[in-house]
Amino acid sequence: MPAPLLSIRNLRTYFHLDEGVLKAVDGVNLDLQPGQTLGIIGESGSGKSVMARSVMRLVMPPGRIAAGSQILLSVDGKDPLDIAQLPFESKALRQIRGRLISMIFQEPMTSLSPVHKVGFQIAEAALLHVTKDRKEARAIALDRLTRVGIPNPERTLEAYPHELSGGLRQRVMIAMALACRPKVLIADEPTTALDVTVQWQILRLMAELRDDFGMSILYITHDLGVVAQIAETVAVMYLGQIVETADVLTIFEHPQHPYTQSLLRSIPHVGRRSRERLEAIAGTVPMPINLPVRCRFADRCQSAFSDCFEVAPALVEGQPGHAVRCFLHSKEIEQHG
Amino acid sequence: MGHFIIRRLGYIAILLVLVSIVSFIIIQLPPGDWLSAYVTRLRVQGATINEEIIQGLKRQYGLDQPPVRQYFTWVSNLVQGDFGYSFSYSRPVKDLIIERLPATLGISVLTILVTYLIAIPIGIYSATHQYSVGDYVFTFLGFIGLSVPSFLLALILMFLGYKYFDLSVGGLYSPQYIGEPWDWDKFVDMLWHLPIPVLIIGLSGTTGLIRVLRGTLLDEIHRPYVDTARAKGLRERVLLYRYPVRIAINPLISTVGWLLPAMFSGQVIVSIVLNLPTVGPLLYEALRAQDTYLAGSIVMILSLFTLIGTLISDILLAIVDPRIRIEE
Amino acid sequence: MIPSRRLWLRWPFGGQRGSPSAAHDEAATEKYYIASQWQLIWRKFHKHKLAMASGLVLILLYALAVLSDFIAPYPTAQRSSYRNAPPQTLRLVSEGYTGLHVYGYKQENDPQTLRIMNLPDESQILPVKFFVHGHEYRLLGLLTTDIHLFGVEGGTIYLFGSDELGRDLFSRIFAALRISLFVGLIGVFLSFVIGVVLGGISGYFGGAADIAVQRVIDLLLSIPTIPLWMALSASLPPHWSSTRVFFGITIILSLIGWGGIARIVRGKFLELREEDYVTAAVVAGSTSMRIIFRHLVPAFASYLIVQLTLSIPGMIIGETALSYLGLGIRAPAVSLGTLLKDAQNVRVVALYPWLLIPAVFLIVIVLAFNFLGDGLRDAVDPYKQ
Numbered sequence A: 001m002p003a004p005l006l007s008i009r010n011l012r013t014y015f016h017l018d019e020g021v022l023k024a025v026d027g028v029n030l031d032l033q034p035g036q037t038l039g040i041i042g043e044s045g046s047g048k049s050v051m052a053r054s055v056m057r058l059v060m061p062p063g064r065i066a067a068g069s070q071i072l073l074s075v076d077g078k079d080p081l082d083i084a085q086l087p088f089e090s091k092a093l094r095q096i097r098g099r100l101i102s103m104i105f106q107e108p109m110t111s112l113s114p115v116h117k118v119g120f121q122i123a124e125a126a127l128l129h130v131t132k133d134r135k136e137a138r139a140i141a142l143d144r145l146t147r148v149g150i151p152n153p154e155r156t157l158e159a160y161p162h163e164l165s166g167g168l169r170q171r172v173m174i175a176m177a178l179a180c181r182p183k184v185l186i187a188d189e190p191t192t193a194l195d196v197t198v199q200w201q202i203l204r205l206m207a208e209l210r211d212d213f214g215m216s217i218l219y220i221t222h223d224l225g226v227v228a229q230i231a232e233t234v235a236v237m238y239l240g241q242i243v244e245t246a247d248v249l250t251i252f253e254h255p256q257h258p259y260t261q262s263l264l265r266s267i268p269h270v271g272r273r274s275r276e277r278l279e280a281i282a283g284t285v286p287m288p289i290n291l292p293v294r295c296r297f298a299d300r301c302q303s304a305f306s307d308c309f310e311v312a313p314a315l316v317e318g319q320p321g322h323a324v325r326c327f328l329h330s331k332e333i334e335q336h337g
Numbered sequence B: 001m002g003h004f005i006i007r008r009l010g011y012i013a014i015l016l017v018l019v020s021i022v023s024f025i026i027i028q029l030p031p032g033d034w035l036s037a038y039v040t041r042l043r044v045q046g047a048t049i050n051e052e053i054i055q056g057l058k059r060q061y062g063l064d065q066p067p068v069r070q071y072f073t074w075v076s077n078l079v080q081g082d083f084g085y086s087f088s089y090s091r092p093v094k095d096l097i098i099e100r101l102p103a104t105l106g107i108s109v110l111t112i113l114v115t116y117l118i119a120i121p122i123g124i125y126s127a128t129h130q131y132s133v134g135d136y137v138f139t140f141l142g143f144i145g146l147s148v149p150s151f152l153l154a155l156i157l158m159f160l161g162y163k164y165f166d167l168s169v170g171g172l173y174s175p176q177y178i179g180e181p182w183d184w185d186k187f188v189d190m191l192w193h194l195p196i197p198v199l200i201i202g203l204s205g206t207t208g209l210i211r212v213l214r215g216t217l218l219d220e221i222h223r224p225y226v227d228t229a230r231a232k233g234l235r236e237r238v239l240l241y242r243y244p245v246r247i248a249i250n251p252l253i254s255t256v257g258w259l260l261p262a263m264f265s266g267q268v269i270v271s272i273v274l275n276l277p278t279v280g281p282l283l284y285e286a287l288r289a290q291d292t293y294l295a296g297s298i299v300m301i302l303s304l305f306t307l308i309g310t311l312i313s314d315i316l317l318a319i320v321d322p323r324i325r326i327e328e
Numbered sequence C: 001m002i003p004s005r006r007l008w009l010r011w012p013f014g015g016q017r018g019s020p021s022a023a024h025d026e027a028a029t030e031k032y033y034i035a036s037q038w039q040l041i042w043r044k045f046h047k048h049k050l051a052m053a054s055g056l057v058l059i060l061l062y063a064l065a066v067l068s069d070f071i072a073p074y075p076t077a078q079r080s081s082y083r084n085a086p087p088q089t090l091r092l093v094s095e096g097y098t099g100l101h102v103y104g105y106k107q108e109n110d111p112q113t114l115r116i117m118n119l120p121d122e123s124q125i126l127p128v129k130f131f132v133h134g135h136e137y138r139l140l141g142l143l144t145t146d147i148h149l150f151g152v153e154g155g156t157i158y159l160f161g162s163d164e165l166g167r168d169l170f171s172r173i174f175a176a177l178r179i180s181l182f183v184g185l186i187g188v189f190l191s192f193v194i195g196v197v198l199g200g201i202s203g204y205f206g207g208a209a210d211i212a213v214q215r216v217i218d219l220l221l222s223i224p225t226i227p228l229w230m231a232l233s234a235s236l237p238p239h240w241s242s243t244r245v246f247f248g249i250t251i252i253l254s255l256i257g258w259g260g261i262a263r264i265v266r267g268k269f270l271e272l273r274e275e276d277y278v279t280a281a282v283v284a285g286s287t288s289m290r291i292i293f294r295h296l297v298p299a300f301a302s303y304l305i306v307q308l309t310l311s312i313p314g315m316i317i318g319e320t321a322l323s324y325l326g327l328g329i330r331a332p333a334v335s336l337g338t339l340l341k342d343a344q345n346v347r348v349v350a351l352y353p354w355l356l357i358p359a360v361f362l363i364v365i366v367l368a369f370n371f372l373g374d375g376l377r378d379a380v381d382p383y384k385q
């Protein structure tokens, strides 16, 4: 296996609130290979966005990345750089943001500045990293707008975001993220706010662009259908931890964690016999404040037994490439250090 | 844009009519009509008045007509530039007001400029250094500025100036220049006299503006588009000024709408206390002498300026913020 | 912060799904919701130390103002031959006497200006007595009595000095507090009534009524207030009694203050009109008025309280400014503004700086209202910690 492009080790991002410490991300390990699309899936509140923002170092106080977390980025075989260790206002960090890693945010409506023209907002990224020439930056902006399939790119350059539809705005966001041909694209639910047809267009577009630009994508969503469409590998997140990772086929065909299984039962399935009922997972995701040390899913799990309420399971790779955090599959206990 | 301006103009016109009605009510409010009050006063002073002149004035201002007709007579006179006659000064109201207009408008414009010049940097500082010592100091000063009425501040400064610095705070020039023609020395002398009234008049507006800017900026700083910009790799400082500050400053332009009336209010009363040659003291004297045409016209003029200021700020806002044009 | 916000939004509606007696439950939940909302506000307000302290100061000042006849040793108009006398200092120990006392005045001529000066006379010890008999007054307008909180015999006690007519500034300030503080309170009440009625009509019915009300508010907001106040109060007839003038001034001040309240009421109505529970009430056949008062008003009462608190200082300042210019409260009534009128001349103030004591009261009052209003605003804002 080639060296991973992005390697997250024991990432812990905590929010220090009055009510206690909210462990939004609590010990996540992930590897992203060059050219690969990794899907992160989980319910609302499971810490997906916080994890993504941690990679870009966009977590603001009271949030903090805990000591010992590592976010290793190694480009072109160079020595890995630990993003987690970079000072917040450092040049090194600024050169990673936008150039090596870019991000598409959850809300296309509010993620663009309302008072700047679209062209400016895209060209700005190019001006920061690839060229000093305004004309050239503008040409890049025009090129990216064309690439993301915006019907009238010349006109769109001069448009303000509020003049565009939601789908177009999200395309603008993608164009902006692609301005400097990043190695890694983090997409945080880029299609959630859009209607279904537009959703599929954007998804197809992203897959194409990934191949054209040779990027890796960290694709965050709570929609299993989307994951099936775009990702090769899937990580399932629950309450700040990864509970299961495997390649996409395995996740759909042989899910092992009860949480993954119930997620799968909660979506309509092509070919599912109509008599089978769709199930919602009982209960809601609790707030990860002052959680006891035990299986985090135990309260909502139908297969939970006594151990689950006393100690926490470790994430164990039972078969190659398929890791599960559940006592039903491995008795290994998570060590807390 | 043209459409937008026309709509605003129409709206201002409606308000102008309403303002003129209020001004007319002010003229009419004192018991009895001003002419008989005036005539009585002259008689008491021992003057003999030609009955014909009285009848002439009555006709000119339509005093023998019902109030609604009087209003229309008054308005049509206004439109022709006839603001009526001041009986305490025995001069046309228009002349009296025009005399005081340069100081009134000059101080206003200066005050507004100073207000923004002081408030914007402090507002940005406070928002970006939330809960720092500086932020607390400015917040506290803001409360003081909000809580010390301007006339009292003028009084206190006058007292301190007199007692500890042997200075006469007040007026717009030193006594020897009053009534003198303009020259360089007089101008310099005026520059020395300007800061205190401008700061006093501007204080409450400045503190209000700081508060507004701090609040909006604190909101804007946490908007998603800031993260988008940060994710591009912008420097924090560039980012701050290019996005949230730029966006938070836009609505400040529309604060002129409440800044102007408050500023004129402050100016009137501070001018009375500090004896500045604006319309403030003129209004005061007019009210004390029941010189109603003068008083009503001053209220009308001040409101007119407010409306014009609001119109200008509306248009400016539409220019800098593309969203406004659409929403209207 | 996000977790609490989510909690706040969520809990009022939680825990009632599938309950058998839904109707009963709903009423109970509603009660719980309202009670808890106030509790939540109180808890947050409680943490705001400055606002709490300001609230207490204001309560104290209002209490003193109501009891001003009892607190004040002299009637406001009572003159003495000690003119422009400096404040007498309260002392505990002097030669030959221990206990609360002040020195009497002795009068001397200033050798240069020949002005009469009132100087403390150390040989004249005036013990301060409590609950002494003085001039008669009606306590709270009910009970005729002549008991005063404190006083001295055989001299005068001017804790804040006296004015140029030899009147006790202390007594006058407490009488003035009553006028100045209640101008704010009554004025705000009138503004509130006008604002809620017109804002409610405007927001609830919309259409022509809305446009008319909006234009009038725009009008009031675009006329500079002080000149308008000056013009209106100058036209109060000269023969009016000081009580009538007081109410006249209060009405003038409130006429201009209601616009802001009406705006808020209207805005809230528009916002809430869309919300489900109003639709539910309409569907259930409630009449318009019932909807307004049962459902809409409680929902934003807290916002109104904040707005009202914050508009009181403006009215107090307005009254003071008018009275300072001689266009407001008329003698024999006194307000902080009429007292400050005596301090108009800087030369006089430089000689008799105690004439500025009313300004201290004014600033404290306005500051306290602003702090209180600010604390309340933070407390009612559900999105603020």
Ligand SMILES: Nc1ncnc2c1ncn2[C@@H]1O[C@H](COP(=O)(O)OP(=O)(O)OP(=O)(O)O)[C@@H](O)[C@H]1O
Binding pocket: A015, A022, A024, A042, A043, A044, A045, A046, A047, A048, A049, A050, A051, A063, A106, A222, A287, A288, C001, C002, C003
């Ligand atoms: N700025 C913040 N301050 C405090 N807590 C936060 C903050 N941002 C996120 N959290 C908390 O962190 C946890 C994870 O949130 P996150 O936004 O990552 O969820 P998510 O998986 O992205 O959900 P969604 O699908 O709704 O986007 C939540 O409990 C959330 O309340």
Ligand SMILES: [Mg+2]
Binding pocket: A048, A049, A050, A106, A188, A189
């Ligand atoms: Mg998210």
